[in-house]
Amino acid sequence: MNNTLLSITIALLFGIGTFMILRKDIIKIVLGMTILSHSANLLIFSSGITGGKTVPIITEEIAQHTTGIIFTDDLVNGILAPIVPEGTEMLFVDPMVQALTLTAIVISLATTSFLLILSYRVYKEHNTTDVSKVRRLRG
Amino acid sequence: MTDYEMIRNILSFSFFAGGMIFLFLGMLGLLRLPDVYNRLHATTKIGILGAFGVMLGIVMKVGFNSMGIKAITVGMFLMLTAPMAAHMMSRAAHRHGVGLCKESIVDEYGQSYYKDQEKE
Amino acid sequence: MYHNIPILLVAVPIFFAAITVFLRSRFKLQKALNTTVFAGLFIMSLALLLHVWENGIVVYEVGEWGKYGIILVADLLGSGMVVLSSFISMMAMIYGQDYMDKETALDTTFFPLFNIMVAGLNGIFLTGDLFNLFVFFEVLVMASCGLIVLTGRGDHTPMLYKIEAIFKYLVLNMFSIIVMLTAIASLYATVGTLNMADISVKLAQLSAAGTMPWHVYMIALMFIVVFGYKAAMFPLHFWLADVHPSAPAPIHAMLSGMVIKVGIYGILRIHYLIFPDVLFLTRPIILILSLVTIGVGAASAIGQYDLKRMLAYSSVSQIGYVLLGVGMGSVYTTTAALMYLVNHAMAKSMLFLATGETLYHAGTKDIRKMGGFIRTSPFLATIFLMGSMSIAGLPPMGGFIAKFVVFDSGLEAGFYAPVAIALLFAIFTLFYLFRTWMTIFWGELKEPENESDFIARSPTPQIKVALALLAVAVIFFGVYPEPLFALASEITAQLFDPQPYIDAVLGGQVR
Amino acid sequence: MNIGILQVAMVFMALAMIPCMYRILVGPTILDRVVGLDAMTTVMVVMLGVYSFVHESVFFLDVALVLSIISFLGTVAISKYLDEGVVF
Amino acid sequence: MDNFTAIALAVFLPFALAFVLPLVEKLLKGYIGWYAFSVALLSFGLIAWVLPVISDGDTIQGSIRWLPSLSIDLSFYADGLSTMFGLIVSGIGMMILWYSNGYMSKKEDLPRYYQQLLFFMGAMLGMVFSANTLQLFIFWELTSITSFMLIGYWRNKPASIYGATKSLLLTAGGGLFMLAGFILLRSITGSFELATLLHDPAAIASLKTDPLFLTTLILIIIGAAAKSAQGPFYIWLPNAMEAPTPVSGFLHSATMVKAGIYLLARIHPLFSGTEAWFIIVSGLGIFTMLLAGFLAFRQTDIKAILAYSTISQLAYMFTMYGYTTYHEPGIGVAAATFHLLNHATFKACLFLVAGIVAHEAATRDIRKLGGLRKEMPITFIIATIAALSMIGIPPLNGFLSKEMFYETSLEMGHLLGGVFTYLIPAAALLGGVFTFAYSVKFIDGIFLGERKKEHLPEHIHDPSFNMLAPAGLLAGLVVLIGLFPSVAVHYLIEPATEGILLENVDLHVKLWHGFTTPLIMTIITLILGILVYTKYDDIGERQDKMNVRYPWLSINYFYDMIVDGAKNKSSVFAAFMQPGPVKPYLVSLIVLFIVLGAIPTFFVTATLIPANLNFNIPLYEGIILGLVIISAIATAVLRKYLQAVIAVSALGYLVSLIYIYLQAPDLAITQILVETLFTIIFVLVIVKIPQTFKETISTPVMIKDLTISAAVALTVLVLSLNVNQGIVAPFESLSYYFIENSVSLAAGHNIVNVILVDFRAYDTLGEIVVLCLAAFGVSNLIKSGVERK
Amino acid sequence: MKKLFVYSIDLGIVWCFVSGNISIINFLFGAIISYLLLRPLRALYDNITDDSLEVLILKIPSLMRYFMKLAIEILKASIAVAKIIIQPTINIKPGIISVPIRAKTDLGITTLSNTITLTPGTLTVDVSDDRSILYVHCIDIDDADEIRESIREELEDYVLEAFE
Amino acid sequence: MTTLIAKTVTKACVPIAILFSISLLLAGHNNPGGGFIGGVMFASAISLVYVVFGLDYIMSICNCKWEKFFALGLIISASTGFGAILFGHNFLRSTFMELHIPLIGEIELVSAGIFDIGVYFVVFGSILYIFKSTGDDE
């Protein structure tokens, strides 16, 4: 996917989300939060290494080819990260960011659900969905 | 490439393409048809057909391996659920007060015929 | 056995949180079990700290995946914070068992949520992985939110206020968490790893080569938003005065005592380990903001009639002192900040626990409606006085030594104006705390109630034990601060030279 | 060849999504929006089929199956809400 | 027992014995006062035990390990100065505790009273024997706190609370400044060890040239002045008179208020001999001396008169300690030190008398008192001796130090020359005149003149032995020191002066040393004093009138304004800072995010936005991402909840489509599932929330919010574009490891799943804990609403 | 009890489909899970009359016929609606008509209603409370009775045969 | 009340969805799926019942204590971690063995799978708990 376009999308989503959480209507704020979460999730996702084209599931068709990547950290010799030999091509898309995004999505589900129920309770207690009126605690 | 494979490929591709074309038409219907009930016709029937077509295309291509089975399952499931979803939506629309479009000629279900469409 | 302690400190409370769900309404068993677990956690954390102090950093590879998995690192900072959180949470737990409402809190979600809250704290303090830090941040926040709703006996907060407070807390928190995610993702995209030590090494390489991408600075500063929010640093402090007072006392004590310290911990951990090159930017920013924090907190506290709210503003102000120590940025000031952090944690949690009981005793939150309680509860008066003295920085309480080292280190490092401002607001602190103490405990009994009515609402023995133990700690660190100072110095040394940390983390074997 | 098919098919499907989006945006009735959303999921199921077909990968069909089951749930829930004013 | 142990014990015994007081209270029954008395006696004895050593010119020093990391130890230092102070503290303490046996009613909370007094005594002793400044400060603040507690002894009286607050704020708060001064001193000289510093001429020399010298001095003097009620800080002392009278006598006249004087004396070697020292210290002293002496006129409470007199007398000492020049440092030191001792005796005595009068006559209002000489003859005699000593009538001890004061003033005036030759002695003289006036008033108002029947009880008589004896003893001391000054001078004053000046001092104090200028000044003082006394009440009335007309003339006015105003100002400030709605808080969070994001852009040397951006956008991607944006905008724009929810749902599905396109089926499934669950929860909530509120966004708000949002978007865009340049070479992603090892080491083919449940299972554990928390939290929220009904 | 057993076998087949692997072992595995699963859910199926396994097997041919019919109808339906859609101007006469039905069982009514929805120009909106009438939306009504007739003849028969 | 059409379709769909959820759970290690996805799928199936049959009806059939399920899930997941400690390894150390069962063939038993089952329980338990408490209100 075109990185520039994705970045622009992420930024726009971030902006729209920000605009929405500045609204007065409590439900709009919650929706704004979900949009912000989408933006963050996409950002995490886009932070992976690019180049891979395949779903990161190792099927029987895709033979396990040895890549010669070195993994053992050896600080003495200055080996810090996977050392990828020249010419090694990434077959899969980055699975790590997928896992991270997945975790982030689930966590944002949990928090947003909580926030949503909370909004309902705010409405119940304050009898309004206008958060600018939710201001008993002040001073 | 044997003839059999050739035929299979062509068949699968035509199912595939046909499904997509139908789907596209269905969505066009969504855009063009006058009221929500008519639009449901478009999305339900043609959508299902489109989906089914593509799924069949897959089955044609790969046969009854796990992928083919999954494809069939998807199609069957859509067939099971889409009508109910359409039923729920149209019922909800009617009971929610969404009137039929002005071209409509009969409403034996309720008295909401010709209602203002803008009501939400 | 020391080897396993880091994970046990996190996993055991999580496990017991689940167990307690099955033990609902078996109150005696819950009480015994939770007390045991928390005492066990405290002992384990203490053992871990001593072990780390003696033998160096303990690294625990969850799942034995080395830096490719998630690593728990118990260095002195982490294990020290864990000891602190374990101690305070133990007291809060002991206290809470008598304080919280039985039907709506103890028999429902208090025990699991509290356990998980502690797990969240320990998880944050021990993790060596950036993304895992985020996960445990969320654990902590969600646990806090769940706990704030619960009610206790001295908790005269209408549900209306609690809901509003949580709402603000959560909305603000979600934005800061999204900022955190953005920062973490950006960092991962730049160096390809989430292990903090690993990131540190890689950024150091970039820095040495002069090829550090400029957006790393941006990321580093974004973390200030994240941790500054947690620490209630100006201008991110607004939630605190609303949220903390809305919580029932044991939770209030945890929030003010420990949870806001997470922000400080984060700054110390992330900025010293990962972004040492950006400290030239972060330090002045924190310094300036810390001064405003001190001022805003203190200036707002004076006019409060709601006791809990006043103390919450005091927390804002006090956290400013910790941040000041961090922001001034020398070895000694950072040591001072850590000492301040510990002493504030002890004293504030004690003060909040005492406040909970005082409010129960008084039957109101309004300071103006209180008075003369020294006759009806001299115990609370003493505890409250000790807490106030410590926060105000009066000897012989721990807070005095803390304030002293902050001033001493600041002046030594040449930060005359900041110290002067801090000094000025220290007098504010003295003023509002003592005035409050006098209003509550001196004067005539305000309500036309009998003295015996008040005495009937006195702390239970269990609550007294919790408060007394905290009081002992508060005074101990005032009379004999040497171990704390030595520890804080060691921690600072480790912060300023992260190489042992990095070696410990990256030296492990991978399966 | 596959990539070519994929690109054409994808564009085709993406275009098919525009009417759904239009309904979601414009309505005019709330049910139109629901129908639009429902149709969108149908398009997505087909899209997943296309992916699957082109990549010859079963994984996207798992997604499709999940989508068909779950979007049905969403539609039913919203419809029931609009119909009866409650969800559960 | 060595000398150091004696000193340490003298300090710690009062603390220890005070701590155990509540435990042994039951055993002691009625003898609790005697217990306290014996503690004081013990300390006195211990200090007296080392006196011979000290008076020989030796010092005692030693330390106990305390804070090695900060190189601070608990160290004690006993020289002439501290020993004299120690003896005053414990000696007067003995008298006061003895007196308290008679004074304090059995109904009072005696354990607390004696415990606090003992704490105070211990703190005071600790303070004077401290060898390092930090320790000194600690004990210093302890004296402030105990003083605070004792002022508020009758803690349900508003006046007590007011007085206690004031004293704490000024003394403990001033102490903080002093601490800062000490820290500066340390940073200049490198040590907290005062005792070593005193004997380090090089360090002292460097201190005096340090640019921070003046700041350090001022900070320390603020502490001293606040404690000794000097300058504008005097205002706490009159209000401190709410304490029981023995306490006033002990803390607020004889000992604690002298802590500031002690500090001056202690740091004298470090700071004196500079202009700053002279100007600040003696300037403050002269100002206070005259002001307090003058203000005493309008006091009607006998304790208040004594309080103002205390302030004024302390100012004498301030003034004299300030009298230094480059050539002759410390010309006033001996006089000040002697006056310090004398003042302790006569003022404590006067307070005891005041206590007796108040106790017997049941009032402290001088307007209601009068003519008690017949009913309380012994008291009258005692009082008169003490008052005359304060005026400076021979052969009482006050006369000796007053003469020395005049002498010093003359000498200082002479040294300074010019107009000061007359001004400085004149000021001293005026101080003496005021002293005369209020001292006479004290005696006259209480004991002489007509007995005012209407205000007084019928039977007034001398008090019990326990109250009379300590006062009598002190009066006796006043006379004895006056008659035989050489003993006190030899054992106390000389060593103390040596301790201050750090050189051998040979003092010759005699009652009669010829018809000298100071004697003439004394005579003038008496004459002027009589003249002023005839106008005494008149002056007092005028002062009252002035005070009514110009309230801002008083420092108390400003104190009250600040303290009372603080509350209102703070409320206003807090209300301004925390208006309540979440939006401003959110805005500040977001703005900080933007600002912090923008700061690094000033350091960018290359380009802000990477040059090699790829704008080759496939149509499909364009459409999908366009739809994503459109659905997000729709969410923002659509007004009804359900419409917006449907739009956001569509957004979720479209996002999952991106995941699909980017080959992430697990993620896409998760996104789809989460989206639907979210929709359901949303609808569940919308069911309960009727949409009654419709937000209308005004144009300015719209512009503001759009600007903020745009700035945020820009920040994220810039970050994202830079970040999307990929992992910086030569680093590579950890993903390689997972890809390589997921099958061989974790036996899983779905790498994402393997990461979730194996490589990073710990994260997943946290994640499911968050889910549990959400469930618990939601249930708590819902239950919290049910209960209320 | 027996009903659960039958359902378990049905679901065993479903399991094969959803898990994407048709084999005896997998089927048995699925059947076992299904049985365990259905036990707590059994209350849902209480009001469904028992079908014996033999009857079920006997119905397979009619089921096949039904599905064939359905497939054809769907294709026809789609083409019909597609025609309407691609016309330059849409010219339709929609409306909702009531269709009396013979099907009595839940399964029968449901299948019929779904079938109607999937077939040309018709869409079930609701079923009457007495379960005797389906309200059907038609996209283009030339003759309402004709539509009722075609439903009865072309769909209901197949449905009744296969599902009742 | 929803119609009998909806109810009947639901009766058919629910077991299918549940089976699918189990399949996703079990296949997760090698195919798309896993504990979370399976758990949400399960929750969706049950919530379909909630939606179509109404909460009251379900409560009359069985009043499931969903909090016990997610607590159990948490115990399962955490126990996987503790189990490794009992075997002298680090928390959450995974292991696997290949079993050869006659008729079935090779089966890989993965300890992480147990962890995933815990996740499954937690996910559906907590989601349904949220649904139930929210829907139950008033």
Ligand code: NA
């Ligand atoms: Na949805």
Ligand code: NA
């Ligand atoms: Na998975």
